[in-house]
Amino acid sequence: MSTNAYPKAITALLLVDPYNDFLSDEGKLNRPARAVADATGTVGNMRRVLAAVRAAGITVFYVPHHRATPDDFAGWKHLSPYMAGAHRVQPFAAGSWGGEWHPDFMPQPQDVMATEHFGSSGFANTDLDHQLRRRGMEHLIMIGMLANTCIETTAKFGAELGYHITLVKDATAAFSPEAMHAAHEINGPTYAHVILTTDELLPQLQAAS
Numbered sequence: 758m759s760t761n762a763y764p765k766a767i768t769a770l771l772l773v774d775p776y777n778d779f780l781s782d783e784g785k786l787n788r789p790a791r792a793v794a795d796a797t798g799t800v801g802n803m804r805r806v807l808a809a810v811r812a813a814g815i816t817v818f819y820v821p822h823h824r825a826t827p828d829d830f831a832g833w834k835h836l837s838p839y840m841a842g843a844h845r846v847q848p849f850a851a852g853s854w855g856g857e858w859h860p861d862f863m864p865q866p867q868d869v870m871a872t873e874h875f876g877s878s879g880f881a882n883t884d885l886d887h888q889l890r891r892r893g894m895e896h897l898i899m900i901g902m903l904a905n906t907c908i909e910t911t912a913k914f915g916a917e918l919g920y921h922i923t924l925v926k927d928a929t930a931a932f933s934p935e936a937m938h939a940a941h942e943i944n945g946p947t948y949a950h951v952i953l954t955t956d957e958l959l960p961q962l963q964a965a966s
Contacts, residue, residue: 762896762951763815763923763965769894770810771915773820773879773901773908775803775862778848778855780902785848785855790903793937794930802928802955803900804861809962816892817868820879820901820911824851829875839906840876877910885911886918896921898958900928904940916948923951925958 778784780800787794794800810817823829825847830836836844849856864870869892871885879885889897897920899912908929912922926941945952 762961763813763898764896765814765816765965767893768815768896768898768965769889769892770807770815770817770898770900771820771879771911772803772807772817772862773899773911774822774849774903775819775859775901776822776849776855777857777859780859780862781855785846786902789932790930793932793934796934797927797930797937799928799930800859800861802925805955806898806900806925806928806958806962807862809959810898811865813962813965815898815962815965816894817865818885818888819864819868819870820885820907821871821873822849822907823873823875824849824856826851837876874907874911877906878914879907879911880914880918889920894920896923898923898925900925902930903936904929904931905936905944909940909944913944913948916950921951922949923953923958924949925955926952927954 778786781787830844869888871879871888872883874883897915899908901908912924916922924945931937931940941952
């Protein structure tokens with residue numbers, strides 16, 4: 758890849774679900790992901806990517822999951838197993854500490870906040886595509902949680918909408934090594950244009966600045 762692969766005028770970082778419930782030690786979903794996250798260095802790599810993106814002048818888009826309430830799905834039909842499980846656990850509950858941003862990933866005034874997604878895709882039934890296109894974005898760098906659910910589904914949806922997709926495979930995590938492997942080694946190559954590590958990405962972001 759050339760050193761100008763991420764021109765800042767058309768590149769966006771999609772920061773997916775950086776909530777306490779995922780990234781903080783006492784979060785509801787932290788323990789299931791902790792083994793993979795610790796082995797991968799997920800939180801540290803997310804910090805590094807975010808800092809490099811900000812230094813390069815690349816726009817950060819927050820892609821937040823819906824903050825749960827007990828009556829979210831009243832009257833809904835055909836809930837997916839993923840949504841039904843989340844409803845039982847109530848991750849990122851509205852008004853709770855778990856539904857607040859991890860302190861290392863607090864939004865800044867220049868960042869763009871997409872509307873919250875109910876399922877795995879940050880694009881479905883949100884304004885993310887509209888926000889990106891209004892700003893002329895074409896290249897999407899994906900980091901956050903989880904690799905095989907919201908990252909994969911948002912990235913795949915983005916690819917089908919015509920965006921250039923970069924997966925940063927050590928700036929995400931999953932609930933098992935098998936899920937991480939599937940996300941980056943099996944499914945990722947079918948839709949992502951680039952799959953790399955934080956160490957491989959950072960020099961290119963520095964070149965973009």
